[in-house]
Amino acid sequence: MSHVLAAVAWPYANGPRHIGHVSGFGVPSDVFARYMRMAGHDVLMVSGTDEHGTPIQVQADAEGVTPRELADRYNRVIAEDLRALGLSYDLFTRTTTRNHYAVVQELFTGLHRNGYIVPKVTTGAISPSTGRTLPDRYIEGTCPICGYDSARGDQCDNCGNQLDPIDLIDPKSKINGETPEFVETEHFFLDLPALADALRQWLDSREGWRPNVLRFSRNLLDDLQPRAITRDLEWGVPIPLEGWQDRTDKRIYVWFDAVIGYLSASIEWARRTGDPEAWRRWWSADGEGKDALGYYFMGKDNIVFHSVIWPALLGGYSGEGSRDGRPGELGRLNLPTEVVSSEYLTMEGRKFSSSRKVVIYVRDFLERYDADALRYFIAVAGPESNDTDFTWAEFLRRNNDELVAGWGNLVNRSISMAAKNFGAIPPIDPAGLTDADRALLDVAKAGFATVGDLIARHRQKQAIGEAMRVVAEANRYLSEQAPWKLKGEDDKPRMGTILHVALQVVSDANTLLTPFLPHSAQQIHELLGGTGVHAPMPVIEEVDDLDGGPAYPVLTGDYTVGARWESVPLEAGRPLAAPKPVFRKLDPSIVEEELARLAG
Numbered sequence: 322m323s324h325v326l327a328a329v330a331w332p333y334a335n336g337p338r339h340i341g342h343v344s345g346f347g348v349p350s351d352v353f354a355r356y357m358r359m360a361g362h363d364v365l366m367v368s369g370t371d372e373h374g375t376p377i378q379v380q381a382d383a384e385g386v387t388p389r390e391l392a393d394r395y396n397r398v399i400a401e402d403l404r405a406l407g408l409s410y411d412l413f414t415r416t417t418t419r420n421h422y423a424v425v426q427e428l429f430t431g432l433h434r435n436g437y438i439v440p441k442v443t444t445g446a447i448s449p450s451t452g453r454t455l456p457d458r459y460i461e462g463t464c465p466i467c468g469y470d471s472a473r474g475d476q477c478d479n480c481g482n483q484l485d486p487i488d489l490i491d492p493k494s495k496i497n498g499e500t501p502e503f504v505e506t507e508h509f510f511l512d513l514p515a516l517a518d519a520l521r522q523w524l525d526s527r528e529g530w531r532p533n534v535l536r537f538s539r540n541l542l543d544d545l546q547p548r549a550i551t552r553d554l555e556w557g558v559p560i561p562l563e564g565w566q567d568r569t570d571k572r573i574y575v576w577f578d579a580v581i582g583y584l585s586a587s588i589e590w591a592r593r594t595g596d597p598e599a600w601r602r603w604w605s606a607d608g609e610g611k612d613a614l615g616y617y618f619m620g621k622d623n624i625v626f627h628s629v630i631w632p633a634l635l636g637g638y639s640g641e642g643s644r645d646g647r648p649g650e651l652g653r654l655n656l657p658t659e660v661v662s663s664e665y666l667t668m669e670g671r672k673f674s675s676s677r678k679v680v681i682y683v684r685d686f687l688e689r690y691d692a693d694a695l696r697y698f699i700a701v702a703g704p705e706s707n708d709t710d711f712t713w714a715e716f717l718r719r720n721n722d723e724l725v726a727g728w729g730n731l732v733n734r735s736i737s738m739a740a741k742n743f744g745a746i747p748p749i750d751p752a753g754l755t756d757a758d759r760a761l762l763d764v765a766k767a768g769f770a771t772v773g774d775l776i777a778r779h780r781q782k783q784a785i786g787e788a789m790r791v792v793a794e795a796n797r798y799l800s801e802q803a804p805w806k807l808k809g810e811d812d813k814p815r816m817g818t819i820l821h822v823a824l825q826v827v828s829d830a831n832t833l834l835t836p837f838l839p840h841s842a843q844q845i846h847e848l849l850g851g852t853g854v855h856a857p858m859p860v861i862e863e864v865d866d867l868d869g870g871p872a873y874p875v876l877t878g879d880y881t882v883g884a885r886w887e888s889v890p891l892e893a894g895r896p897l898a899a900p901k902p903v904f905r906k907l908d909p910s911i912v913e914e915e916l917a918r919l920a921g
Contacts, residue, residue, distance in 0.1 A: 324365070324602045325357050325362045325614045325616070326614065326615040327364060327618065329346050329350040329408075329410070330619035331582050332370055332399050334370040334371060334377065334391070335377055338399055338403075339673055339675070339682050340699075340711065341680075345618075345662075345666070349618055349663060351408045351409055353777075355409055358883070359883065361886070365587060366409060366411050367410065367412050367413070368586065370416065372417045373556060373578055373579075375455075379459075388556045392417055396415050396874070397874055402687070404859050407693075407858055412589060414582075418870060419870045420588060420592070421558075421578070421585040424584055424585035424588055425558045426558065429573060431638040431648070432634065435642075435647070436646065438511060439512050440510075441549075442505055442506070442507050444503050445508075446474070446492075447553065448496070448499065448502075449500075452553075452570075453554060458475055460474035460492050460494060460501055461492070463489060463490035465489065465490055486503075506553055508552070510547035513547060513633055515643045518642075519636050520542060524542070529659065529778060530659055537624055537628075541629050542629070545629075548630070549574060551571055551574055552572060555570060557573055560572065580631040581634070584654070587604060593864070593867070601652075617631075618662075619662055619663075620663055621662045623662070624660065628657070636656065639652075663703065663704045666709055668710070669711070669919060670710055678921055693840045693904070694716075696839075697838060700837045702719060713916060717912055725906045728792050728903075729904040735823040736848055738804060739821075740899050743897070745896050746849075748817055749817070749818045749821050758822045761794060761826055764790075766888050769887060769888065772787050776836060791833060794826075825891050827845070829888050835855070841903050849897070850895035855883060855884050861876055862875055
């Protein structure tokens with residue numbers, strides 16, 4: 322048994338999440354975590370809502386609410402949507418807890434003490450009307466290189482060159498159109514160049530990563546620059562240094578505090594279990610957690626923060642890098658085992674865009690369709706290693722031709738025939754199994770090693786493909802054996818054997834598909850006469866802040882129960898009832914309906 326950390330990217334709390342978001346960070350991490358638990362590993366799956374930064378402040382101002390009120394609203398919306406999707410977090414929390422503030426400040430202090438956080442005077446863009454920092458992407462103007470008139474302050478999308486806001490011709494704030502002021506301001510920077518050699522050695526030791534992630538990460542090391550980790554902003558974690566901690570105009574930058582959430586959420590989880598030191602089993606590089614494994618799940622736009630920035634923070638805090646240092650109070654901390662990045666999901670050939678209404682939010686999707694239908698599409702056709710386009714026509718085809726006509730049909734017809742003819746799981750004919758019977762049972766049992774290995778290596782498309790191959794073999798077996806033709810009393814033992822074999826494979830295939838399709842897996846377990854929890858589900862609990870702050874909801878669950886990753890022999894005589902369909906066949910008209918919604 323291993324201690325396995327499933328660290329899931331933190332969704333930003335400035336609005337509801339769409340299906341493109343959960344295809345990158347949500348479903349892949351849950352499939353992995355569920356499998357690893359079923360295989361007997363001690364899994365800790367953590368995340369939460371990312372709630373600081375300028376975008377939250379800007380949107381709150383526009384709506385006439387405080388940043389906390391805005392974050393409260395979307396924290397709850399996002400938690401409810403992730404619960405409905407069945408994502409099995411041990412703790413889904415938020416970055417506005419006092420526990421999180423304390424952990425962020427501890428890492429800041431440790432990095433500063435070790436010499437990796439240094440002050441620097443820089444030029445920043447300020448909104449004249451608010452006095453707040455304008456992030457680079459909130460400034461737009463004419464590119465000084467190619468003349469493109471809608472270049473951003475960080476990059477020109479026309480010529481691809483990196484830019485600084487002060488270089489733009491006629492720069493304007495995208496928030497209110499005013500011309501920003503450029504002023505000198507003092508901030509703290511993370512000295513990434515001083516950690517470059519340690520990062521390169523660590524990246525060179527990584528094996529089995531997706532090639533695009535490793536290649537991209539190594540290329541970043543060639544031009545590492547010190548990176549600002551504070552901002553002129555009143556919404557965020559205070560800077561824990563004398564002369565700075567009481568200032569209301571400067572805060573720790575959101576990118577720095579968000580990645581530390583993986584650690585702070587683990588510590589919060591441990592405190593809530595009554596064993597405050599339990600987090601160390603997943604994090605301590607010197608103690609009981611030294612052999613723990615940590616997997617980080619996100620979309621490709623977040624690779625840099627997880628393969629370079631976060632390892633730099635962990636290493637610098639632990640006393641590694643080019644400067645002499647020592648670990649902070651939390652001790653030496655484990656670096657990621659693997660950064661598991663997905664590509665982008667587009668929608669009907671276009672990028673997801675809430676402002677352009679090219680979007681379908683998780684909540685809206687689940688009001689009309691089943692959670693497992695979406696989970697299946699993401700698993701079998703999602704952006705695992707290439708950008709993928711979600712179309713309603715393809716969603717319809719996958720649901721009707723594969724889930725309903727393939728897996729659902731196998732479940733329904735095998736249980737229906739057994740219930741009708743035997744009222745229970747039939748016994749196997751004492752005369753024994755045929756070669757065809759044994760071959761199918763062997764295919765199903767072999768699936769546990771094959772599918773499990775693929776999930777463990779983050780090859781989820783191949784994994785669900787192998788599970789569905791077992792389904793296809795079982796459907797072919799039933800068609801060839803044709804138990805419905807065995808109508809005489811003398812034929813009944815053979816009919817019972819065929820149906821017993823089919824039901825055993827349904828049970829095995831259901832276990833193989835449980836990480837992908839947990840909602841229907843529970844239903845099928847019960848249709849087979851099973852009792853108890855087969856696929857545990859998350860719940861939302863209202864909790865008090867551990868350190869006296871405002872109360873908030875968390876997503877959590879008891880995942881010590883449920884199926885194991887193994888074939889469990891079915892008991893003959895277990896009562897069966899006529900099943901209800903597990904999956905809904907969708908009318909082709911949904912394609913036109915959804916495209917009409919998309920068109921507005």
